[in-house]
Structures are given as structure tokens and as C-alpha cells.
Amino acid sequence: MSTLGAELTVVGQGRIEIRLPFSAQLTQQHGYLHAGAVISVLDSACGYAALSLAPDNKEVLTVELKVNLLSPAVGNLLVARAQVKRAGKTLTVCTGDAFAITGSEEKVVATMLATIMAISI
Amino acid sequence: MSTLGAELTVVGQGRIEIRLPFSAQLTQQHGYLHAGAVISVLDSACGYAALSLAPDNKEVLTVELKVNLLSPAVGNLLVARAQVKRAGKTLTVCTGDAFAITGSEEKVVATMLATIMAISI
Amino acid sequence: MSTLGAELTVVGQGRIEIRLPFSAQLTQQHGYLHAGAVISVLDSACGYAALSLAPDNKEVLTVELKVNLLSPAVGNLLVARAQVKRAGKTLTVCTGDAFAITGSEEKVVATMLATIMAISI
Amino acid sequence: MSTLGAELTVVGQGRIEIRLPFSAQLTQQHGYLHAGAVISVLDSACGYAALSLAPDNKEVLTVELKVNLLSPAVGNLLVARAQVKRAGKTLTVCTGDAFAITGSEEKVVATMLATIMAISI
Numbered sequence: 001m002s003t004l005g006a007e008l009t010v011v012g013q014g015r016i017e018i019r020l021p022f023s024a025q026l027t028q029q030h031g032y033l034h035a036g037a038v039i040s041v042l043d044s045a046c047g048y049a050a051l052s053l054a055p056d057n058k059e060v061l062t063v064e065l066k067v068n069l070l071s072p073a074v075g076n077l078l079v080a081r082a083q084v085k086r087a088g089k090t091l092t093v094c095t096g097d098a099f100a101i102t103g104s105e106e107k108v109v110a111t112m113l114a115t116i117m118a119i120s121i
Numbered sequence: 122m123s124t125l126g127a128e129l130t131v132v133g134q135g136r137i138e139i140r141l142p143f144s145a146q147l148t149q150q151h152g153y154l155h156a157g158a159v160i161s162v163l164d165s166a167c168g169y170a171a172l173s174l175a176p177d178n179k180e181v182l183t184v185e186l187k188v189n190l191l192s193p194a195v196g197n198l199l200v201a202r203a204q205v206k207r208a209g210k211t212l213t214v215c216t217g218d219a220f221a222i223t224g225s226e227e228k229v230v231a232t233m234l235a236t237i238m239a240i241s242i
Numbered sequence: 243m244s245t246l247g248a249e250l251t252v253v254g255q256g257r258i259e260i261r262l263p264f265s266a267q268l269t270q271q272h273g274y275l276h277a278g279a280v281i282s283v284l285d286s287a288c289g290y291a292a293l294s295l296a297p298d299n300k301e302v303l304t305v306e307l308k309v310n311l312l313s314p315a316v317g318n319l320l321v322a323r324a325q326v327k328r329a330g331k332t333l334t335v336c337t338g339d340a341f342a343i344t345g346s347e348e349k350v351v352a353t354m355l356a357t358i359m360a361i362s363i
Numbered sequence: 364m365s366t367l368g369a370e371l372t373v374v375g376q377g378r379i380e381i382r383l384p385f386s387a388q389l390t391q392q393h394g395y396l397h398a399g400a401v402i403s404v405l406d407s408a409c410g411y412a413a414l415s416l417a418p419d420n421k422e423v424l425t426v427e428l429k430v431n432l433l434s435p436a437v438g439n440l441l442v443a444r445a446q447v448k449r450a451g452k453t454l455t456v457c458t459g460d461a462f463a464i465t466g467s468e469e470k471v472v473a474t475m476l477a478t479i480m481a482i483s484i
Contacts, residue, residue, distance in 0.1 A: 035425060036403030043398065062398060063333060064357055066187040066234060066308055066429035068214045070207045085232055086191045090332065091305060091359070093189045093232065095216075111206055111214065113187060113234040115306055115357065117333070156304060157282030164277065183277060184454060185478055187308035187429055211453065212426060212480070236427055236478065238454070308429040308476060310456045312449040327474055328433045335431045335474065337458075353448055353456065355429060355476040 006041055008048065014084035016048040021077050033073035035110075038080075038098050042067060042112040045082035046094035050116035053087045058118040063091070065114035073109040075100035082112075092116045127162055129169065135205035137169040142198050154194035156231075159201075159219050163188060163233040166203035167215035171237035174208045179239040184212070186235035194230040196221035203233070213237045248283055250290065256326035258290040263319050275315035277352075280322075280340050284309060284354040287324035288336035292358035295329045300360040305333070307356035315351040317342035324354070334358045369404055371411065377447035379411040384440050396436035398473075401443075401461050405430060405475040408445035409457035413479035416450045421481040426454070428477035436472040438463035445475075455479045 010017035018041050020026075026037045043065055051060045082096030098110040126147075131138035139162050141147075147158045164183055172181045203217030219231040252259035260283050262268075268279045285304055293302045324338030340352040373380035381404050383389075389400045406428055414423045445459030461473040 034403070035406065036399055039402055039406075040397070040399030043402075062432055064306065064335075064429065064431040066427065068206070068234065068236060068427040069425055070214060085189070086229065093191060093306075095232070095234075108207060111216070111234065113189065113216075113232065115189060155282070156285065157278055160281055160285075161276070161278030164281075183311055185308065185310040185427065185456075187306065189306040190304055214427075310448070310476065310478060312456060327431070328471060335433060337474070337476075350449065353458070353476065355431065355458075355474065357431060 006044070011048070011052060014049055014053045014087065016045045016052065016082050018045045018080045019077060022075065031074060033078055033100070035069055038069070038073050038078060038110050039067050041078060041080045042082065042096045042098050042110060043114065045080040045096050046112060046114040047116055049082040049084050049094050050087070050092040050118070053084055053092065054118045057121055059121050060116050060118055063115040063117045065112055067110055067112040069110050071107060071109045073098070073100045075102040077101040090118060092118065127165070132173060135170055135174045135208065137166045137173065137203050139166045139201045140198060143196065152195060154199055154221070156190055159190070159194050159199065159231050160188050162199060162201045163203065163217045163219050163231060164235065166201040166217050167233060167235040168237055170203040170205050170215050171208070171213040171239070174205055174213065175239045178242055180242050181237050181239055184236040184238050186233055188231055188233045190231050192228060192230045194221045196223040196228070198222040211239060213239065248286070253290070253294060256291055256295045256329065258287045258294065258324050260287045260322045261319060264317065272314070273316060275320055275342070277311055280311070280315050280320060280352050281309055283320060283322045284324065284338045284340050284352060285356065287322040287338050288354060288356040289358055291324040291326050291336050292329070292334040292360070295326055295334065296360045299363055301363050302358050302360055305357040305359050307354055309352055309354045311352050313349060313351045315342045317344040317349070319343040332360060334360065369407070374415060377412055377416045377450065379408045379415065379445050381408045381443045382440060385438065394437060396441055396463070398432055401432070401436050401441060401473050402430050404441060404443045405445065405459045405461050405473060406477065408443040408459050409475060409477040410479055412445040412447050412457050413450070413455040413481070416447055416455065417481045420484055422484050423479050423481055426478040426480045428475055430473055430475040432473050434470060434472045436463045438465040438470070440464040453481060455481065
């Protein structure tokens, strides 16, 4: 995430927010943020949300994810918010939404439902 | 849905609730509601949520759905709640949760993310 | 599956076929097999495919599934074919296709990608 | 894709292969290709597969995708192969697999099921 320029702005119990300022390198010819970048940020937010509820000796990896791309990501900033839907001993299910922000306007651009696995370090 | 014994209990703009009392025919040997029944009810709730925002001359069909089964559906009643995440002219994206109810206790048993298409009648 | 009238017709190592004759009870007003029935049969085929590769002291449950409904299921018989994509110690990933058969004609009606978990009995 | 260093190596009717050599920039501390890169390449392969069957005046965009991450992407080269499962007038469903290649060894690392929409240019 740090190579993309993303920042983890909120960490709660099972709730995460990641903010990614748009950069020339991550945008397409039309000024849209690449879908791959949107998906990566949402995936990371889901992973961190699961990790925030996992025991200290665990790390997490994404088993699978499904994402609907709802609108082109046009704006200055991407904000991804993820939360744990159900935390299990082995598997945790998370949902997340990504919003493109232009000034004070926020528009949902993608929504994700993902399964995360906790593994012993 | 009527053959399953389901009832549409709430209809709002883009929000639907369907209730399905457990019956012997729909439960497995352990008294769990079959996953297929849970998925069918969630799918119907997503479809009706999309339909509630569609023009009068349209009907809807499910393009695809993804569902995470979170817990066995044990209880007396299944309640599925779906809402439109984003309504488009052709495609509408819906999310829905299903809960198993035992007395006054409600437990989430499944969560769905689905894509619904509007077609002209 | 037996209550639906389905039959497991092929069992291989990680490959399963389930056949379901259409019945009045499972079809809609237009003679289509209900999407819920198609999904249930595909889910079962994926589960049995995973189970065919699991150790004897394990049973399986579906963690999540995603299905694209490709065409209305019109015909006399539904055939679901599933295979293991990757078998792991805890999680197995399966794909499956469902076909509606009318006489000698076979038409794909749905495709599934599912995650199955092995649990100790 | 070109900024990632990816190359479209096969174009058939509804079948696409994209090859991406691993680079330091795309790999994690353990030498794995980032999941985000794997997903982006698979998504592109699915999109091009759909585009290869679309009329000349159409372009495509991904409505939604679901991907199972099967193994860490360790190797020298990623190969993504996608094919159209069903081409419709508006929506096309594609599947794709990604393989990590080390010398002559090929290992499946991810599998995708995606819905692609054709839109008029």
C-alpha cells in the first residue's frame, strides 16, 4: 500500500479506512483511477479489518474476493471503508465500499465481499 | 417464494424484507434450513429490491450472485433483508443479509452481493 | 438432493456429475427450472467434488459461492458438472457448470466458482 | 497493462493470454507478485476476451469479478488465460486462470469468474 501512496486513516475493532490520493501513475487516460488500484485498496482494507480482530500470533491472507465496480473512480482521493461481517477462528468475512472524493462530494465506486483466512505466523 | 411459504413483509424504495418460517420440508436432518433455501430467499429479496426502483414496464432477473454462508440457519424463522447499493438503467447492484431467528434472538447466517438486470416486459 | 429428485451419476477423483429431471414442483410458470434449484444442484456438485478428495474423517461445507446465471433453464433435465480447481488441507476451490438438456441438445445455463471447507466429523 | 510490463501474447475468438514478467516493483518482500497485480492481469485478460467477440463499435468494462487466490505467485512470469463462457448482446461472462511460471513449471495461482459489459463507444 505504501508504494501506492495509501494511508491507513482509521483503525477500529473490525473497521478500517484507507485513503489513497489519486496520482498520475495510477490513473488512466481519462483521469480515472485504475480498477486494479481500487480493488487493491479495498482488498487491503478488508485484510486489515480482519487482522484487527485476529490474535497477535496470526497474519491474514485473502482467500477470495468479489467486487462490483459501480462507477468510474473520478476525483482526487479514494477512500475505502471495510468492516468485518463475521469473524471466525479460521475464516473472516468482510465487506467494503470504495468512494471517490471530489471536494466535499463522495461517490461510491465499488463494493466488495471478501473471505480472509488467519494463518499462524 | 409462495411455494416455500415465504412472505414479503416490508417494501420500501430499494429495501425489502422477506420472512420464511422454517418447515420440516426445508430443513435438513439437523434442523438447519437448507443453504439452497437461504440463497433463494436472499436472491428473491435482492431481486425485489431492484424491482422496487425499476420503471413499471420492466422486470428483473439475476445476472449473478455471490453469497457467504456464515452460520448454520438454526431457528424458527429466516428473515432476509436486501437493499439496492446502486441502481443503474440496465444493472442494479444489491446487498442482502439473512438472519435466523429463535425467539427474540437474531443471528446473521448469510450475506449476498448480487447483480440484477432490468429487462423490458 | 434426494428430495429434489437428483441423482449423482458420476463420481471421480475431484469430478462429479449430478442429474436432476425437471418436475412441475421445481419449475416456474414459464417451464423454467427455478434458479434456486439450479444453484442448489451446482452447490451440491461442488461439495461432492471437494468431498471426493477429502480424507475419510472429514465432511465439507460451502464457505461461499458465486454463480452466473447464463440462460433460462429450459428443457427436461439439468446436468451439473463440477471439478476441483485446487484442493487444500482446509479449503478446496471448485468450479461447476450446469446444462439444461432437451433431447440431445445441451445448453449451459449457469457457472459457479465456490470455496468449500473440510471439517472434522 | 503496458505500464506493468504486460504483453498480450495470444488473441483468439474469445480466448486471450497475457504474460507479465515479474519485476521488483510488483513483488512483495517475499518475492511474491502482489495479489493486486495478479487480479489486474486476470481482469484485463477477461476484458480482452470479451472484446474479441464484441462488435467493432463497442468497448467493454468490467461489471464485477470474483477471484480465488489459490497459491502465492512465486516465479519469473505470470501467465493469465481467459475465455468467454457466454457472450451476450449486453453482458459477457468470462473465466480466467493465472499461472506462475518458474522455468518449465507452471502453477495455478488464481482463478476468476467475471461479468463484462459492452458499451457503445
